[in-house]
Amino acid sequence: MIPELGHFFLILALVNAIILGTLPFYGAQMQHQGLMRLASKAAIGQFVLLLASYICLTLSFIQSDFSVAYVANHSNSLLPLRYKITAVWGSHEGSLLLWILILAAWMAAVAIFSKTLTQVVRARVLATLGLITVGFVSFALFTSNPFERVLPFIPIDGADLNPLLQDFGMIVHPPMLYMGFVGFSVVFAFAIAGLLQGDLDQKWAKWARPWTTVAWIFLTIGIALGSWWAYYELGWGGWWFWDPVENASFMPWLAGTALLHSLAATEKREAYKSWTVLLAILTFSLSLLGTFLVRSGVLTSVHAFATNPERGYFILTFLGFAVGGALTLYAWQFDKIKSKTNYTLISKEIAIVINNILLFCSLLVVLLGTLYPLIAEFLWQEKVSIGPPFFNPYFSFFFAFILFLIPFGQNMNWKQDNLKSVIKPYSVLFVVSLGLATLLIWLIVGAIEPLALLGLMLGIWLFIACFYYLFAQSRKSKSWLAGLSKISLSYWGMIVAHIGVAVSVIGIVITSYYSIEKDIRIKPKESVQVENLSIYFADFKNFNHENYLSSQAVFEISKDGSYFTTLKPEKRRYQVSKQLMTEAAIKPGFFSDLYISMAEPLAEGAWAIRLYYKPFVRWIWLGSILMALGGLLAVSDKRYRQKKLAKFKTAKDEAVI
């Protein structure tokens, strides 16, 4: 009964979405108040219906209703309750429902928090989101119904959730990622509404910007969580693999980052409207593209869902309508978008252009590398695979320029600035950062790698330049505190986010160049010496857990002769799926991680274990947290609060209608 109810709610949601995606558009065109007002109500109704449907699926999981195919394939009666709840998004059908639910949540948020929008704009934004919902709900209903029953032969028990997904990181990673992906649909909808209206005024950017930032924050956290999860769960110590699906989440992030910057120019200076709108379309299109790549099976990846060509064709068709439609509208209205160009060569506007060009080039590297296997097969019928040897150098090349230029860009004034005053303070900083980088590398290891030195220098350069910026601001007033308090929250956001970039870069460079990996053979009650660490295999135990058997080794590790830590890596055998899992044991540290994973049993009770020393690896995720925090500070800026906007509206708004 419950699955049918969920299915029914999903069908109602489709009907509701069709209403939402059509009538308000018509209302906006005809100036029909009632039809326009319908949009907000339908948006909130959409959320309620989808939430109900989602709860039904969750209930089916909690009750272990194995007559539902999706539950039978991805759950098991032995699965702990928390994983039953999260198994809902453990595979294609359920995660798609979560995707749609999150889309509806964003839509409801727009309906609630956009009281200051003109009715026409709100109706069009919500209706655009409604059309996107139509696409996704039909995708779920017609190709990927999570409520499908297996009757009459009901499985006695389920096939279990993939053990890789029975983990905290995996519980939070997909929802965060989807919040980001889907969040970009809002700015997309704003772009469509703006294009339909013809002219994009400053207000357009002012509305779109905080929504974009919030989506970007979620995506940043989502990607960082995925990377962190891969690091501790996959057992080979890596944190980024340029896997097509990772790329699929990284591309909207790069486009979204470019968009954040160009939106700033559009909001403050009415510059680059046309480009900003295109980026807004592009960012969400890349989110959709990611969905297509992951869920159609055109690319092989560790993440790929069970594939089915019908699904691929469905999303491709949808992609064609959504993106093709948006781009056609863009081409149609291109002429009407007028930007102001009252800035000189040395100005923040130009800095943002350079930022966008470089981010766009990095994006193209990732896009090309991800799609090249498809393109090569299309053009030359060749199978190729593209990996880190392609991505690392080309991506780093463009990113190095970005890192080098951020300090100048963030210090520039709008409209016009003086080249000398922008560059002057930084020559000293540049030398200092080179010195610091050399020193740091010399401290960590003896050998100096030129590329590592360059990367580290750029990271440190950006790091100290951000603090220098704060220092310079603090000197502008009588007391330093007064100086700092004059910096607006959005500037604080920018600085904190840029510090985050620096911190991540420092972590990435040091981990990539100076990690140590050792394979050792070790027997119980035996010691092995690796560099300055002594590893003692103290014990080997078997445990019975709810749904898996665990073989745990206990290693007592001493450093330079004194006790350092005890690590307990595991091998797990999941009873239902019979899958073997390697659980690494990690001793985390601010400056380095020690990481042990069990490879395989050898003769006479000995084990092959892998030992990793990972310097500065935590900095990668610490930096991501700082970036997200920067975003949070930026959206907290008081100019986005309702009252100010309301005033703005009464002054200028009515003229638009």
Add this chain to the structure above:
Amino acid sequence: MKPKKLLIASIPLIIFALLVLVFNSSLKKDPRELETKLIGQAVPDFKLASVTDLERVLTNEDLPKEVFLLNIWATWCVSCYAEHPYLIKFAKEYPIKWIGVNYKDESKNALAYLAKGGNPYLYSIADVQGTLGIDLGVYGAPETFIVDANGIIRERHVGVIDDRVWHNKILPIVEKLQSEQGAN
């Protein structure tokens, strides 16, 4: 709008249209379909024990002199558990022999697997070291090779064989080969 400007404005649309074209064609291909040099070649030589009878040594001579299916399986392979019931069903319903290659597995696990899930195979080759698997270029289990009456590999399928794969891919080839065999 002037034509030139319209062209500029349409660039994103044109690029997108080209990409859709590429995607559309790649959807038609299964990326998991691996090119194999083995198609058209004989099954590689092997000399290995049987899973159910460790005393019995199997070689190429023991392969059926008719069209048969060579299925790579293992107890550590999750998808094999999903595939197994289908194999039982197909082995029962269609007149074709299945030969198993138990790939990099322990024989007691393999025996328990067959005892519990049923045995669709005429026999299974115990490829403990994975040598036959390597010669076959096995990419991951499960994999299935269609071999003709002359011991020549005619087709390869990577991944689970379910009803759809069976009816759309495997069975048509098997029936065609069987009718060729009958004609000879």
